[in-house]
Amino acid sequence: MEYGSIERQIHVEATPEVVYEVVSTAEHLREWWPDEAAFESVPGATGSISFGDRSSPEAHVEQFTVMEADPPRRFSFRWVYDEGEAATPANSLLVTFELIPSEGGTLLRLTETGFREKGWEAAVLEEKYRDHVTGWDYFLPRLPAYVARLVSARSPR
Numbered sequence: 001m002e003y004g005s006i007e008r009q010i011h012v013e014a015t016p017e018v019v020y021e022v023v024s025t026a027e028h029l030r031e032w033w034p035d036e037a038a039f040e041s042v043p044g045a046t047g048s049i050s051f052g053d054r055s056s057p058e059a060h061v062e063q064f065t066v067m068e069a070d071p072p073r074r075f076s077f078r079w080v081y082d083e084g085e086a087a088t089p090a091n092s093l094l095v096t097f098e099l100i101p102s103e104g105g106t107l108l109r110l111t112e113t114g115f116r117e118k119g120w121e122a123a124v125l126e127e128k129y130r131d132h133v134t135g136w137d138y139f140l141p142r143l144p145a146y147v148a149r150l151v152s153a154r155s156p157r
Contacts, residue, residue, distance in 0.1 A: 003129040005113040008140055012106045014147045016072035016099040019106040022147055023097040024075040032142040039064050041075070046087075049079070063087070067094065074098050080118075080128075090117055093132075110140060 012019050022028040026037035026047070036054060039047025045066045052059040065087040068076040076096040078087035085091060093114040100107040115129050 003115050003125050006133055008110045008136055010108050012108055012144045012147050014151050016101055016106045019099050020072035032146040033139045041069050043069055
């Protein structure tokens with residue numbers, strides 16, 4: 001099995017502008033993916049995302065660096081690197097959201113790369129890769145439902 005990249009795509013019933021907002025801002029990201037997120041949506045900005053209650057020892061916190069912010073087409077970030085380090089291709093994973101107008105909505109293409117570049121031992125590489133596959137398969141389908149609620153709430157009544 002190849003553990004180099006994860007690719008997913010999903011259709012979202014909203015404009016690329018709305019979908020971009022949902023994948024690129026902390027307030028919206030935490031509605032469908034992490035429990036907490038703190039970052040600015042500009043290239044070079046750093047922050048963190050976390051899964052679970054941060055006050056709990058079971059919480060999982062990841063550093064986060066915005067790499068590209070090209071509304072409403074692309075948003076990318078690096079994550080899964082040690083605190084205090086700068087994100088590089090050798091020490092982090094790169095997630096890219098590409099947004100393409102499609103059928104009155106948006107085709108969202110997600111790519112996550114960098115697993116092999118991390119230099120993990122084979123068993124760790126396989127475990128981390130499978131964890132991320134499972135994670136994206138769980139979290140990404142939550143995005144269209146959140147976008148639908150958001151669009152509905154913004155629609156004039």
